[in-house]
Amino acid sequence: xxxxxxxxxxxxxxxxxxxxxxxxxKNFPNNTPRNKAxxxxxxxxxxxxxxxxxxYAYTATQMIDAIRSxxxxxxxxxxxxxxxxxSSPIFTAVTTESAWGDEELTYKKNGDPRYxxxxxxxxxxxxxxxxxxxxxxxxxxxxxxxxxxxxxxxxKRLLEIEEEMRDKRAQVFLKYSTQPAPFATSTNVVNFFENxxxxxxxxxxxxxxxxxxxxxxxxxxxxxxxxxxxxMFAKYFDPELFSDPFQIKSILKNVCDARITVxxxxxxxxxxxxxxxxxxxxxxxxxxxxxxxxxxxxxxVGISYCGYxxxxxxxxxxxxxxxxxxxxxxxxxxxxAHSSLIIGSRWNTKxxxxxLLVRNTWGTGCSKQHYPSKSTLQKKNPGKSxxxxxxxxxxxxxxxxxxxLEKNIYRVQHL
Amino acid sequence: MKNFMLMTLLFSSSLFAFEPKLKExxxxxxxxxxxxxxxxxxxxxxxxxxxxxxxxxxxxxxxxGGRQPGLMLCLYAFKASFKTFKDQxxxxxxxxxxxxxxxxxTAEYDKAISYFD
Numbered sequence: 005x006x007x008x009x010x011x012x013x014x015x016x017x018x019x020x021x022x023x024x025x026x027x028x029x030k031n032f033p034n035n036t037p038r039n040k041a042x043x044x045x046x047x048x049x050x051x052x053x054x055x056x057x058x059x060y061a062y063t064a065t066q067m068i069d070a071i072r073s074x075x076x077x078x079x080x081x082x083x084x085x086x087x088x089x090x091s092s093p094i095f096t097a098v099t100t101e102s103a104w105g106d107e108e109l110t111y112k113k114n115g116d117p118r119y120x121x122x123x124x125x126x127x128x129x130x131x132x133x134x135x136x137x138x139x140x141x142x143x144x145x146x147x148x149x150x151x152x153x154x155x156x157x158x159x160k161r162l163l164e165i166e167e168e169m170r171d172k173r174a175q176v177f178l179k180y181s182t183q184p185a186p187f188a189t190s191t192n193v194v195n196f197f198e199n200x201x202x203x204x205x206x207x208x209x210x211x212x213x214x215x216x217x218x219x220x221x222x223x224x225x226x227x228x229x230x231x232x233x234x235x236m237f238a239k240y241f242d243p244e245l246f247s248d249p250f251q252i253k254s255i256l257k258n259v260c261d262a263r264i265t266v267x268x269x270x271x272x273x274x275x276x277x278x279x280x281x282x283x284x285x286x287x288x289x290x291x292x293x294x295x296x297x298x299x300x301x302x303x304x305v306g307i308s309y310c311g312y313x314x315x316x317x318x319x320x321x322x323x324x325x326x327x328x329x330x331x332x333x334x335x336x337x338x339x340x341a342h343s344s345l346i347i348g349s350r351w352n353t354k355x356x357x358x359x360l361l362v363r364n365t366w367g368t369g370c371s372k373q374h375y376p377s378k379s380t381l382q383k384k385n386p387g388k389s390x391x392x393x394x395x396x397x398x399x400x401x402x403x404x405x406x407x408x409l410e411k412n413i414y415r416v417q418h419l
Numbered sequence: 420m421k422n423f424m425l426m427t428l429l430f431s432s433s434l435f436a437f438e439p440k441l442k443e444x445x446x447x448x449x450x451x452x453x454x455x456x457x458x459x460x461x462x463x464x465x466x467x468x469x470x471x472x473x474x475x476x477x478x479x480x481x482x483x484g485g486r487q488p489g490l491m492l493c494l495y496a497f498k499a500s501f502k503t504f505k506d507q508x509x510x511x512x513x514x515x516x517x518x519x520x521x522x523x524x525t526a527e528y529d530k531a532i533s534y535f536d
């Protein structure tokens with residue numbers, strides 16, 4: 005019995021060393037415990053509230069901004085809202101080639117829109133934006149605002165233009181191809197245009213009209229920000245315009261001209277379920293990796309995990325198998341694949357356990373039943389002092405016990 | 420220069436003009452912050468009262484790419500629109516905005532979900 009007690013004490017003691025007190029957003033209350041982070045790289049990066057299904061892009065751009073924040077600290081400058089311009093998640097999502105996948109457009113005219121760039125990989129988004137340079141979020145917002153549309157309808161309109169373009173292309177095909185209508189498949193249409201170098205004047209004119217009409221539609225959306233000349237557009241998009249997919253990515257690169265350099269030589273790397281399964285000396289391979297990365301360079305660590313963990317109690321377990329990745333479906337509440345950042349860790353002296361701070365992108369609220377905020381606890385226990393370790397929600401940031409997190413993570417992404 | 424400043428002011432105010440004014444309302448299991456202009460059973464209050472597992476199930480297929488359940492409930496289960504408030508530190512929160520001008524934070528729906536069995 006004594007031996008068991010001793011081993012628990014030793015194990016806790018060792019864990020407390022492995023779980024450093026780090027916060028990248030701010031210090032701990034009353035500076036107790038002491039913050040071991042070298043730089044508070046998330047200090048001037050606010051909590052986001054995503055609208056579209058692009059959590060991976062929100063997470064990637066916050067990582068990018070944290071690196072930019074770190075560079076400012078290294079130059080002796082304290083980052084703030086004016087010297088650290090936010091990167092645009094929507095630009096990152098749209099310009100990440102792999103986020104578009106192979107599928108055709110899944111947006112439906114009369115149904116619920118699902119944009120082709122929703123759902124993607126954090127590391128691919130990070131690496132793509134690093135190469136391409138980020139777009140300032142205020143520039144992207146201004147673009148959308150000036151079009152008179154909101155974020156959703158802006159992209160809906162762009163995708164409608166793509167559909168219109170497809171229709172025009174198919175009409176040209178049906179008029180000039182010898183093949184009947186059922187053969188107007190995407191591949192056949194593209195092949196037809198690629199092989200139509202000896203096209204008649206009429207066919208060329210038809211293609212030109214389609215290009216000019218598309219140009220006008222885009223000019224109508226982007227207005228003065230659309231600086232490509234008609235001639236350049238026709239030259240650049242012919243014959244590319246007649247290939248799949250439509251070049252929304254290229255257009256966004258053009259309209260966002262003041263881009264931000266992501267000053268790092270590092271690339272984003274993933275630790276997958278398969279990697280985790282190979283590690284035999286710990287039951288918590290993802291936690292260990294997160295803590296190592298967090299302590300090493302003051303940059304937040306990306307995680308892919310079951311979003312429903314944020315609603316469930318500490319026993320919620322959304323993953324059936326990590327490799328191959330399979331989610332639980334028997335609990336009524338499914339995994340809800342999601343990406344967020346880990347921006348801190350603390351040794352919880354009340355539970356003798358390690359808590360990790362998850363920065364979510366669903367606004368400043370938290371699901372308060374399992375993750376109460378300080379004000380919720382104060383209302384429940386008027387007059388009593390509240391321990392910081394009982395506070396599980398801090399304005400959209402969740403303190404989660406490492407065991408709960410480990411049960412619901414399937415990928416860790418880091419630099 | 421003057422024009423530029425005026426345009427900047429106009430533009431920035433139109434983007435982030437929305438500033439929520441809220442009051443606390445006690446519900447069965449928790450309290451929720453609802454717009455001050457809510458009179459009686461306004462639409463915002465009714466929405467949080469009638470939120471149940473069935474409504475949540477109705478938006479299940481919308482929850483891809485880490486979309487926020489609270490916001491999806493607002494848009495698809497309650498057919499309302501949303502506005503975003505951004506504070507000076509850059510923290511954002513969306514509010515579900517109803518036809519009768521009442522509104523509620525989408526985080527309140529997230530909170531309600533955590534009370535479902």
